[in-house]
Amino acid sequence: PSQVVPGADPSARQLCFAWGPAEVLVCETLFGRRGGSPSRGEGGPGRGRLPGALTGCVAGTGEGGPSSSRVFVVRSDQDIYIQTLRKLFNESHAIFIGLQRGEEELAGKSRKAQLVQVSKNYRSVIRACMEDMHQAAISARDPALHSQYSTQVSVLSAMELIWNLCEILFVEAAAAGPLLLRLLDWVRLHVCDVDTMIREVLSSENPSKHEQFWNVVNVFVLQGRMDDARHLLSKEASANPASANMYEILDDLMKKMPVPSLGNTQTLTEMELKWQHWHEECQRHLQGGTFASNSHLESICKILLGDDDAILEKKELMSTWYHFLVTRLLYSHPTVKPMELWLYAQACMDLFLGGEGSPEPLDTILMAAFEFEMHRVIKECSIALSNWWFVAHLTDLLDHCKLLQSHNLYFGSNMREFLLLEYASGLFSHHSLWQLGVDYFDHCPEYGRVYLELHIERIPLNTEQKALKVLRICEQRQMHEQVRSICKIMAMKALRNNRLGSALSWSIRAKDAAFATLISDRFLKDYCERGSFSDLDLIDNLGPSMLLSDRLTFLGKYREFHRLYGEKRFSEAAKLLLMLMTAHIAPCSFWMTLLTDALPLLEQEEVIFSAEQTYELMRCLEDLTAGKSDKQKFQDDNETTKVEMLRLALARNLARVIVKEGTLDGS
């Protein structure tokens, strides 16, 4: 609802707003005071909201003196954070998914039966949660906590009440006849105030002597529980043999009362005829004074005749106007048609409230349902409830019943999607429930993908395992940009922690060539400094992923060279080394290192480089030195010495190989 944000006082300070995905920042500013400008709210771009659908929940405030400004974090879905409701969110998630999957499989009647079952499943989850909450309320010792739980119980109970009515009117769309039976079930299920009284009377030794006896009989009559009422009355009858006849007549009337049938066994006209006949019989007895000597029985007979005053006399036993409505329909219009409901509903509410007190949000919502104003039901629920769960799931169900298709919003796509997006955004603002949100976004064809992309990048990744779960979500949906971003974050983290191996793994997974190059350079730098490779287990097992970046290829190949050398496979090593330079796989900065690596091969007893290879080595060396200015050369004595040594070794090798090759040719 449009709740007050505690502590934020627009009359004392200017407030400004910033919309977030599921939260709103409210800040106090000095803006209005000095400049005298009117207050300005910063609305988010293109994000319409149902009016007043913002729920106040202050997550953090800065307590300070009058001079310090405060920032309020206002969540749009407060209930997401209620621990006991997590069961509701998780279980309903499974039902929601089932509903989306089961689509279009069945047609006609079985489809409707399926949808009604889904609706019942949702309700049973609400009821289960209510039970838990009720237990929690009972066991809560802290009075504040107790009242908090109790409030939640009544909110859940109201949710179930509304849902149940929507199920009867919209999902099942009960026709005249069965409609009344459903409404009776609805009232019986939800009027629980009288349960204690009933239990007390029924369990007492002599019910008919109990002071609440007639109240309970009346409750049964008002709820249309004829058999229960007759059972009690029979006890009273046997205690009053003198009036036995009177009791018998009433019992007979109650037994004979025609009820609409669920099956197709009788037509509506048949039913109406029977009912008319029965009604006249009751009328005769009342006017004939059959019950004149017993006010209790007379009043029951009046109720059977649908007498408003007689029914309203029992107002206390009904406690709500919608109970009154259903009772009145039962005894005056048992074959009421769905489209006539609103007429009676409005009248009953006015009669019942009798001018005292205005209707509460729940009354308005139920009235909207009786008027078949589905959109108003959803709108009023959005305002009255402190969660998006209810409207999102109900709207989705109604949409699956193909009841909402004509209605498009002037913002976003349609109401179903709009509400699902709100609900899922709320889930994503929760540190733990975000996983559930993914599937809801999946079933929002228009904006779900964009929402998911924006939200998923904001999930904190504190462990690799969590990162893998997020990554799996992105990969399954071909969200390449997000995959890259997550891997990059993880690679950066690993790099900061000096875990080069892990960093490389992450950049390989993201196919991030630039980052792989960066890490390869770190490996090579480490090698140059230490003279040995770290993380051999990784580098030796690069496999095809080596091809991701040139530098990574070089790293892998260079390591291979060392391995060949270590295994004394000199000619293969030499060939590889030369290839690294001639094929320009090695970065120029590394050529001197490679040439230095060639030195021990040149010094081997056995000639390894062929004449042609030696020429190529020489050319590599000359290319390298030619590129450098004289100044640079002189600066680095060490390097100059190296170059000299190399030239000498190359010349000697060339001499040896010419002799050798010449000898071989000659022989």
Place this chain on the structure above:
Amino acid sequence: AMEAVCARFVSQKISKTRWRPLPAAALQPPDLFATGSWDNEDNRISIWSVGDLGNVGLSGEYQGEPQLLCDIRHNGDVMDMQFLDQERIVVASSTGTVTVFRHHQNNQTLSANQRWEKAHYHVDQDTSCGGAACTGVICNNTEIVTVGEDGRINLFRADQKDAVRTINNADSSTLHAVTFLRTTEILTVNSIGQLKIWDLKQQRNEPSQIFSLTGDRVPLHCVDRHPNQQHIVATGGQDGMLSIWDIRQGTMPVSLLNAHEAEMWEVHFHPSNPDHLFTCSEDGSLWHWDTSTDISEKTSFLHQGGRSTTYFSHNTINQSVVSAWLSNDPTKDRMEITNLISNQTLSVNSLDILGPCLVYGTDAEAIYVNRQLFA
């Protein structure tokens, strides 16, 4: 049958479920299990009873949902969890800390018994935020081995304050899981598809053997060893593949079995009936792999209500040992695979089996107990 499964929504995402071990020669089925949660602001270790026998209805079929006996706060995500003995549980945290909790059965409470702060860490153990997630823990008598995202291997003894042995930088990638191969040897799996054997008696800081998936370097997430034939090892990978390895020979898996559609988080041989194997996955499925029956017997198992049953052919390399897992005998070259969960959408993070009982926990914040696994 499916009715034997009872579920409970627990309002926290479950990362680990473990049966309390039974005392030697116990005949009754397990009755207590522990769970750990993850990704909550307030993570917990909880001890549950599967519902005492008093709860069983007249028909003997009804089983109440698991009852919470006690719980305690745990700092960080629970990454792994193992019972050390009947009373003590070793828990690996995403903060890098390893904690031993004691379950006091007389008054049903939990307390932290011993703690190795930041057993796993990046760069510097003493900085305030340098912890690295401890990803795996395994116990053998009083010895505890842990592995982590830092590539480190620690060996602790339950009663000693300091680590008995630490191998820094044992692996350049993340170690995902660990298990004992023999008394002094452990097996680890890592994020580049390698299975390594380490002999903790040896002083050198190198694995004694490295096995590897060829080609794709698919990360391995879980490992278990055959309880009787120690050379047979099962691992599960990021692609949901089940690999069976014979560590006496070769460096590649003996067979690769296509399994789940996403990460396989855990693999367990049945401890006393190792022809059966169980795996669970991010894709929300839990599979029962059965090699115990041959084809002729199996047909009768085919049509069990509600379960999807598949026959699976797998490629094996020539074997001399008679084990269902390594066999290439054409008449036995099949196994029955059953998905024990229908219509689950969120990840099954953990499972444990003991006797006829299975327990598993999900990201949908529910724990499930099946007490008639082979019924």
